[in-house]
Amino acid sequence: MTEAGMHDIEIRDLYKIFGPEAGRHVEAVKAGLTKAELNDRHNHVLGLQDINLTIPHGRITVIMGLSGSGKSTLIRHINGLIRPTVGQVLYDGQDVVTMTPAQLRDFRRQKTAMVFQKFALLPHRTVLRNVAYGLDIRGIAEAEERARHWIGRVGLQGYEEYYPRQLSGGMQQRVGLARALANDAEILLMDEAFSALDPLIRMDMQSILLELQQELRKTIIFITHDLDEALRLGDKIAILRDGAMEQVGDGQEIVLRPANAYIAEFVREVNRGRIIEARTIAAPAADGRALPGFAVKARSRLDLVARRMTKAGVSEAQVRDGDRLVGIIDLPSILEAMVNPADAASDD
Numbered sequence: 001m002t003e004a005g006m007h008d009i010e011i012r013d014l015y016k017i018f019g020p021e022a023g024r025h026v027e028a029v030k031a032g033l034t035k036a037e038l039n040d041r042h043n044h045v046l047g048l049q050d051i052n053l054t055i056p057h058g059r060i061t062v063i064m065g066l067s068g069s070g071k072s073t074l075i076r077h078i079n080g081l082i083r084p085t086v087g088q089v090l091y092d093g094q095d096v097v098t099m100t101p102a103q104l105r106d107f108r109r110q111k112t113a114m115v116f117q118k119f120a121l122l123p124h125r126t127v128l129r130n131v132a133y134g135l136d137i138r139g140i141a142e143a144e145e146r147a148r149h150w151i152g153r154v155g156l157q158g159y160e161e162y163y164p165r166q167l168s169g170g171m172q173q174r175v176g177l178a179r180a181l182a183n184d185a186e187i188l189l190m191d192e193a194f195s196a197l198d199p200l201i202r203m204d205m206q207s208i209l210l211e212l213q214q215e216l217r218k219t220i221i222f223i224t225h226d227l228d229e230a231l232r233l234g235d236k237i238a239i240l241r242d243g244a245m246e247q248v249g250d251g252q253e254i255v256l257r258p259a260n261a262y263i264a265e266f267v268r269e270v271n272r273g274r275i276i277e278a279r280t281i282a283a284p285a286a287d288g289r290a291l292p293g294f295a296v297k298a299r300s301r302l303d304l305v306a307r308r309m310t311k312a313g314v315s316e317a318q319v320r321d322g323d324r325l326v327g328i329i330d331l332p333s334i335l336e337a338m339v340n341p342a343d344a345a346s347d348d
């Protein structure tokens with residue numbers, strides 16, 4: 001097992017069964033009793049099973065899955081709102097599961113902040129007072145100054161004295177984000193935070209989050225049922241199904257090497273050109289052969305690479321990571337990578 005880094009969150013061997021005699025059924029679940037069987041035979045609900053996940057510090061980890069797959073149950077284990085039937089949730093060597101109520105309260109207040117789908121703003125407080133709220137109750141002197149700063153950072157300058165009902169959904173969610181950021185917590189828990197927003201507004205919010213994260217480097221745990229959102233935001237993506245972890249990896253790994261038929265079906269409609277990077281399909285440069293005159297960046301996505309190469313009228317390019325030559329890429333191999341193998345096979 002790899003050693004957890006400082007401030008990583010480590011979920012280990014976690015099971016959650018809902019019901020009065022949950023502990024009695026863990027061994028049977030470990031031995032293979034399914035969610036449906038547990039329900040039918042014992043009237044207990046299998047929430048999560050055999051979860052092992054490292055949530056790296058300073059990155060965005062997305063927990064994805066369909067309704068009922070266990071996403072909310074999992075995120076609530078991280079701030080101790082739900083206790084596992086068995087298992088550990090470790091943060092800097094401390095197990096959230098065995099914290100005393102006082103320790104847990106401090107952990108939640110000092111280390112975590114939540115952003116909800118239904119904004120959860122206080123209707124009779126202005127934007128400024130909503131964002132300052134957590135700071136006010138902690139008696140922080142510069143609450144207002146800090147609140148104004150974060151209101152500016154999410155692009156709401158000028159709206160400080162508005163009330164939530166006077167704002168659109170997207171703007172309200174910016175207030176929710178500013179409030180979470182103002183608390184200065186290291187861990188941001190975002191439960192379907194953008195799911196209630198219209199598609200374009202939702203993309204805007206994703207961009208704002210990515211932009212802020214470039215600089216803030218928070219540990220973000222983002223729940224979504226939307227694959228496109230997961231691929232856009234996630235440095236690491238964990239896919240749940242019926243309470244079990246089906247696959248964990250970055251977007252490229254999941255799209256290029258789905259762990260099973262379920263994931264393959266999930267990623268089938270994905271625009272692969274937007275996910276796969278040039279470095280991933282670059283071929284080694286053959287010895288002694290002249291290099292193509294055109295160069296693209298290792299981390300450029302294939303759709304952009306294809307567009308640039310086509311525009312320049314070249315069919316081959318060097319793939320470069322700064323000074324380093326990563327390999328060679330050509331248009332046929334880009335096209336091949338952009339087409340889902342499953343679709344290609346069905347048209348043969």
Ligand SMILES: Nc1ncnc2c1ncn2[C@@H]1O[C@H](COP(=O)(O)OP(=O)(O)OP(=O)(O)O)[C@@H](O)[C@H]1O
Pocket residue numbers: 018019045046047065066067068069070071072073074225
């Ligand atoms: N308090 C509870 N008592 C009994 N069963 C529960 C409880 N909370 C959750 N469950 C069950 O645990 C499973 C996982 O639910 P969970 O809400 O975590 O899923 P989810 O992926 O977040 O779904 P959604 O997107 O619909 O919120 C479901 O089968 C659900 O019915």
